[in-house]
Amino acid sequence: DAGSGEKTILLVHGFPLGCKLWEGQIEALQDGYRIIAPDLRGYGGSDAPDDIESYSLELFADDLVALLDELGIDKVVYVGLSMGGYLAFPFLRKHGDRVEALVLADSRAEADPPEGVEKRSAQQEQVRTEGIGGLVEALPKALLSQTTWDQKPDVVERAKALMQHPDDGWLGSLQAMKTRPDSSDQLTAIGVPTLIM
Numbered sequence: 001d002a003g004s005g006e007k008t009i010l011l012v013h014g015f016p017l018g019c020k021l022w023e024g025q026i027e028a029l030q031d032g033y034r035i036i037a038p039d040l041r042g043y044g045g046s047d048a049p050d051d052i053e054s055y056s057l058e059l060f061a062d063d064l065v066a067l068l069d070e071l072g073i074d075k076v077v078y079v080g081l082s083m084g085g086y087l088a089f090p091f092l093r094k095h096g097d098r099v100e101a102l103v104l105a106d107s108r109a110e111a112d113p114p115e116g117v118e119k120r121s122a123q124q125e126q127v128r129t130e131g132i133g134g135l136v137e138a139l140p141k142a143l144l145s146q147t148t149w150d151q152k153p154d155v156v157e158r159a160k161a162l163m164q165h166p167d168d169g170w171l172g173s174l175q176a177m178k179t180r181p182d183s184s185d186q187l188t189a190i191g192v193p194t195l196i197m
Helices: 019-029 057-071 083-098 114-130 133-143 146-151 153-162 167-178 184-189
Strands: 008-012 034-036 076-081 099-105 194-196
Touching (some): 008 083, 076 083, 114 167, 133 153, 146 153
Parallel strands (some): 008 034
């Protein structure tokens, strides 16, 4: 929770990064806006339940609304990156009156295709058998360009540091993403100003 202003921006992180991902954006925006950047369940300072069924995008949406209620915030500009964008759809379905504008970055409305579900299941098995170490080493290669790898080792190391969350949080997020419903039919029903990046 940072900054002050008439509008509140809710920054919802992607998998498996956590709220510290947004430090640069918070610094840039806090002079004109109130910024809320929570850790979703399973990340950073939030609880990481060991029951995989206690993770779903719908529950993440309810968690976010409970946080907004606790802070006395009615409406937000919802900014979702990747998994945070997937989460925007149940948030809009259940709590659409709380969103005054929307940003979807590097995300999509469709459910995972069968090969995507298979990949996430394999990642879950890897976490169960080896922990998160192998994925922390591998995922930045998918998230960052070769130029970044070659010229900015500090960015690579920061990405790896942003991924240090409990195994249960990784397992739960993977479960939430691979079981999410297709939300494509919601796209034409979005009734607030929306930026897609």
